[in-house]
Amino acid sequence: MDSKVYDVVIIGGGIVGLSTAMQLKERSPNWRIAVVEKESELAGHQTGHNSGVIHSGIYYRPDSQKAKFCVAGLQALLTFCDENEIEYEQCGKVIVALNQEEVGRLETLQERGVANGVKGLEMIGPERLKEIEPHAAGIQALWAPYTGIIDYRKVALAYANRFQQAGGDIFTDAPVSKIARRSDSMVVETPSAELQAKHIINCAGLYADRVATMMGEDVDVRIIPFRGEYFTLRPESHHLVKGLIYPVPDPRFPFLGVHYTRNIHGQVEAGPNAVLALKREGYKKSDWNLAESMGTFTYPGFWKMAAKFWKIGMQEMRRSYSKSIFVRDLKKLLPEIEAEDLAPGGSGVRAQAVARSGALLDDFSILRGKDAVHVLNAPSPGATSSLAIGSHIAELAVEAFEGAA
Numbered sequence: 001m002d003s004k005v006y007d008v009v010i011i012g013g014g015i016v017g018l019s020t021a022m023q024l025k026e027r028s029p030n031w032r033i034a035v036v037e038k039e040s041e042l043a044g045h046q047t048g049h050n051s052g053v054i055h056s057g058i059y060y061r062p063d064s065q066k067a068k069f070c071v072a073g074l075q076a077l078l079t080f081c082d083e084n085e086i087e088y089e090q091c092g093k094v095i096v097a098l099n100q101e102e103v104g105r106l107e108t109l110q111e112r113g114v115a116n117g118v119k120g121l122e123m124i125g126p127e128r129l130k131e132i133e134p135h136a137a138g139i140q141a142l143w144a145p146y147t148g149i150i151d152y153r154k155v156a157l158a159y160a161n162r163f164q165q166a167g168g169d170i171f172t173d174a175p176v177s178k179i180a181r182r183s184d185s186m187v188v189e190t191p192s193a194e195l196q197a198k199h200i201i202n203c204a205g206l207y208a209d210r211v212a213t214m215m216g217e218d219v220d221v222r223i224i225p226f227r228g229e230y231f232t233l234r235p236e237s238h239h240l241v242k243g244l245i246y247p248v249p250d251p252r253f254p255f256l257g258v259h260y261t262r263n264i265h266g267q268v269e270a271g272p273n274a275v276l277a278l279k280r281e282g283y284k285k286s287d288w289n290l291a292e293s294m295g296t297f298t299y300p301g302f303w304k305m306a307a308k309f310w311k312i313g314m315q316e317m318r319r320s321y322s323k324s325i326f327v328r329d330l331k332k333l334l335p336e337i338e339a340e341d342l343a344p345g346g347s348g349v350r351a352q353a354v355a356r357s358g359a360l361l362d363d364f365s366i367l368r369g370k371d372a373v374h375v376l377n378a379p380s381p382g383a384t385s386s387l388a389i390g391s392h393i394a395e396l397a398v399e400a401f402e403g404a405a
């Protein structure tokens with residue numbers, strides 16, 4: 001079997017792995033770098049199954065990596081897209097408060113957004129809301145004019161292209177099944193190729209904890225997959241949504257609540273919800289994998305999380321199986337919407353890291369191992385932040401691996 005030697009092997013050809021590959025190759029052009037991806041195409045999982053929103057950085061705790069990387073990543077992303085002729089649109093977004101309690105939470109969000117350096121945020125009343133989104137309900141709203149929409153798969157493929165043009169190698173159809181340690185390197189085994197790596201960067205998304213464990217790292221988190229299901233508005237109902245309409249999120253939960261998204265391809269999507277998936281890449285309700293669900297159910301952190309969130313979890317499950325409950329919730333934001341306006345849409349699965357304590361990791365988690373960097377938590381706004389995350393990892397890698405490479 002082929003055995004190629006690399007300074008750095010990046011596992012995972014999603015937007016984070018590819019951004020890292022592109023930027024690491026730019027910083028260290030002489031390093032031999034490869035990306036290995038288990039699927040036949042790049043960007044087929046979270047990167048290709050998301051809402052396609054360019055987030056502006058409102059929600060995240062100031063000083064968190066999510067806040068810093070989202071705000072910096074957004075600017076870098078727009079510049080990259082301008083330079084590479086990738087279509088995007090800053091259509092703006094409203095987060096609507098439906099009652100006084102939500103107005104209080106909206107004010108907190110505005111404070112966070114301002115602290116994070118989000119530009120153009122404006123608290124608006126019902127009249128201005130009607131100008132922006134004529135069909136949305138709400139007694140007050142936070143208007144984020146620079147939030148945008150994009151196709152992240154295209155962005156990831158452009159990163160891949162730049163990386164290859166700079167001399168990087170990409171292997172697809174190459175699921176990493178074993179990583180064997182030798183005295184001065186590691187052997188990354190896939191069915192089609194065997195790669196020798198001095199260093200590894202683990203960007204395996206839904207399998208990042210598994211890859212870390214393959215390397216003998218004792219990581220204290222488990223990836224728990226949460227499926228997000230969408231409905232698509234029928235074309236006759238597209239006029240109901242001009243841009244992006246979001247609810248005020250429940251602060252106890254890391255997901256943003258079901259919302260309306262006009263995407264860059266002109267469709268309007270409603271969702272995603274957040275239901276526990278019984279398979280890490282379980283895009284359908286019926287998808288199930290015994291070993292993977294046992295992995296979830298035997299993890300003590302899962303039960304601690306379940307004890308805390310069982311009520312919300314049950315509500316999400318009920319809503320997943322009942323279109324009328326989904327419609328009832330969507331109607332709160334858009335009273336004119338009816339079940340007939342909605343056709344079944346796609347889905348995505350979020351890789352959410354959960355600690356042994358049962359806490360859902362709130363921030364990105366990027367750890368330096370002995371001869372590796374592991375990205376253990378890169379949920380939303382990971383795609384918006386991809387250039388900032390990749391630049392951070394490339395910096396860490398140069399610092400940690402230089403001299404050794």
Ligand SMILES: Cc1cc2nc3c(=O)[nH]c(=O)nc-3n(C[C@H](O)[C@H](O)[C@H](O)COP(=O)(O)OP(=O)(O)OC[C@H]3O[C@@H](n4cnc5c(N)ncnc54)[C@H](O)[C@@H]3O)c2cc1C
Pocket residue numbers: 011012013014015016017036037038039042043044045046047048049050051052053054055174175176177203204205206207208211228272347348349350351378379380381382383384385
């Ligand atoms: C429903 C949903 C909606 C979202 N909406 C948004 C949004 O609007 N805006 C935003 O900014 N973010 C959003 N996100 C988050 C965003 O999609 C992720 O943060 C981002 O895609 C993470 O990229 P990644 O490269 O880490 O993971 P992935 O794209 O999942 O890539 C990981 C790759 O690793 C590969 N891999 C795994 N194991 C192995 C192995 N053993 N060997 C080889 N390859 C392997 C996988 O096949 C995969 O291609 C959303 C996510 C979801 C699921």
